[in-house]
Amino acid sequence: MARLTINGRSVSLEVADDMPLLWAIRDYIGLTGTKYGCGASLCGACTVHVDGKATRSCITPIASVDGSDVTTIEGLSSGGDHPVQLAWVAEDAPQCGFCQSGQIMQAAALLADNPDPSDEEIDKAMKGNLCRCGTYNQIRAAIKHAARANMAGNDGEEVSV
């Protein structure tokens, strides 16, 4: 049994202590935006925030997040209008989209720590998030877009074209 806050809602779960957070979220809480891609911390598709930190939910036993505050893609913003989400749409980043919840959660955590990451810092933070559709250049552009928006307090569209 574990109690946690998920997207601002408290839940208690009667599941095995070692059930990964990912499957508790998907199959018991019923939020399916968080994806399964490898089950072994190798792809990043399952990334959520645990107390604000980007975390691979597929290898995180539910018991270890007892009492924690968990945010999934569904809770990142109320209307899909987190600066990272807006930047993703503006840069036309998704293709199939399956990796993108994880990419966005990872990027949001990066920008919360480091509002203006360099290319190397983006590489370091994002290289565990695989995308088989090859959207990496758009992801990089979207992270920079969101960084600009955060700093300028606007939508991050570049002024000159």
Place this chain on the structure above:
Amino acid sequence: MTTRRQFLKVSAAVGGGLLVGFRLGAPETAMAAEGGDDSTDAAGVFQPNAWVEMHPDGRTMLTISGSEMGQGAMTVIPMMIAEELDLPWGAFDTRFAPADEAYSNPALGAQVTGGSATVRGFYSTLREVGAATREMLMQAAANRWGVPISELRTEPGVVLHVATGRQAEYKTLVGDAAGLEPPENVFTKDRADFRIIGKPMKRLDSPQKVNGQAEFGMDVRPGNVLMASVERCPVFGGKLKSVETGKARKSANVEDVIELDHGVAVLARDWWSADQARKKLWIEWDEGELADLDDEGIDAQFREGVKKDARPARTEGRGAGALGSEENTLSATYRVPYLAHTTMEPMNATASVTDTGVTVWVPTQAPGSVQQVAAEIAGVSPEQVTVHTTFLGGGFGRRFETDFVREAVTLSKQAGRPVKVIYSRPDDVQHDFYRPAAYNELSATLGDDGMPVTWVHRIAGPSIWSRVAPGMVKDGIDPAAVEGAADHPYQIDNIAVSYANIDPGIPVGFWRSVGHSQNAYIVESFLDELARRAEIDPVEYRRRLLKADSRHIGVLERAAQMAGWGGDLPEGQAQGVALAESFGSYCAEVAQVSIENGKPRVHKVFCAIDCGIAVNPAGVERQIHSSIAYGLTAALSGQITIKNGRVQQQNFHNYPALSIDQMPEVEVSIVDSGQPPGGVGEPGLPPLAPAVVNALAVLTGKPVRSLPIKLG
């Protein structure tokens, strides 16, 4: 201009004698599949064909007759309809098509999404669909105003009578239009009048893909569903002999354990519990004939096959008989491995078998095949099977297959409840239909000018069509095995390309760009070997072998120009070039590469593509990025190895995927030939590997004759 009669006839012909591709009434199933508010009174709803449904309240529903697997079908299909219908961009909803022959892709003759055919297959049909619909709205206005239709025109969403200044919004006309006959003649716009086609359009599905709402197959959860994890015989073709299920059955949350021919399924309330319990099964397999197969054995079969079983795929001039003296002849052996697809969303399917029929929710590239397979297993007619195609978390050819559908339907039938089968990532890697491995012997004799006079290429490898549609294999030649090799564009007097269909038993299937994925690498790398031997610049070498003014030359020169070919490069970097025609498009790439810590590092790729009219240039560019990433993954690390009849790789640690820090910068230029659209989902892939290895050969002086690339 196409007349309606011609149009219908053509559609019937490409449909292979099935139902016509262009229906004048909406198919019943399109309504039934969606349920919900579509069941409201249909009075006044205008449904001129299988794609368009317009309501008097202004709602317009467009049906997406192709799977959305990342390639942008959900955006580009409406672009083609909206252009000709003069629909304001974005003023419509979309839904995915149900399984129905009405939605067969005219280029493929079946309801499948693949072969880079969404645009090139539907380009005429969907514009005619839009144009015919617009014409009917205009006719409704003409009748109402008592003026000839020739005096009317449209602006987005509105019919106008210029002389009197009268205008009517489409929604005010749909009720009348619903009572009209479709027009005899369909006119489509001149390219110069396009408002939507040719403009870079943003994807319509982004908003739901950034907030977790997009529903993939894995996310579907019908009430009362059981989650299944299946232990399959690790040896291809092996069968279940016996199983001890006691411990698994007693595991937490487990509801059922079901034996299958090829494995054992554990069904639980949640997938993780099923997968955990699966480890407690005690299974004895009948491993079958492949239990001793390994890579050495496979290679030996290929080497022997190429000698004994090769059949001619193309012969020009005197063929292999024209090979010359040893000192003027270069020979090489090239090998490529089996490759898994590893779509980001592992294989899955959800099925519900009831007394009245079957419902399947599945990310699929082939809804028609899903319907057939489900009907066969459940013992019902195909009409009793409803297929909901969800978003696909990647396709790349893997989702033409129906192995996961078979399992889900079989299990639901037995369990008497809806069942969702999810492949774990190791299942997905180890039970794929792989890109065929291939063994290639090449020889070429050069003339005094250094140019080839004879080209001989012998291929041995398994055949995809032999399993999927044996009728495609003629005189021993599987067209997919030799595409890009038998039909390369280089003008050489004597050519002999042959193929030996050797099947070691590893299942093979379509993998992004299919035969081109290996043959472009082999042809273009060997060609560079010849150019180096001749000491002629590789761009110049190709130019001399290509037909003047060909589309090949067009992209080759554009790519060279973009890359500043022959110019100064940063210390330690080199450029390589390659060219390939596939799926109706022409693509040249220049890769700029260095070696870092003994490993290739691709800094930049310049890509020129001639895909005819680029319906959505933004989509074209994204597909090039995507193809480069997919091709580079394979070139750098893609390799499925076999031991004891089993795949040795399991997950991304030993079957890696490219990560963001390895992604090259990509620059894309679309060469506008004004030709009808070609494919774009695949053509960017074939030239990538050879461009990279050709650059590496400049740095190391050594050709790379097998993939994945191993230096030193």
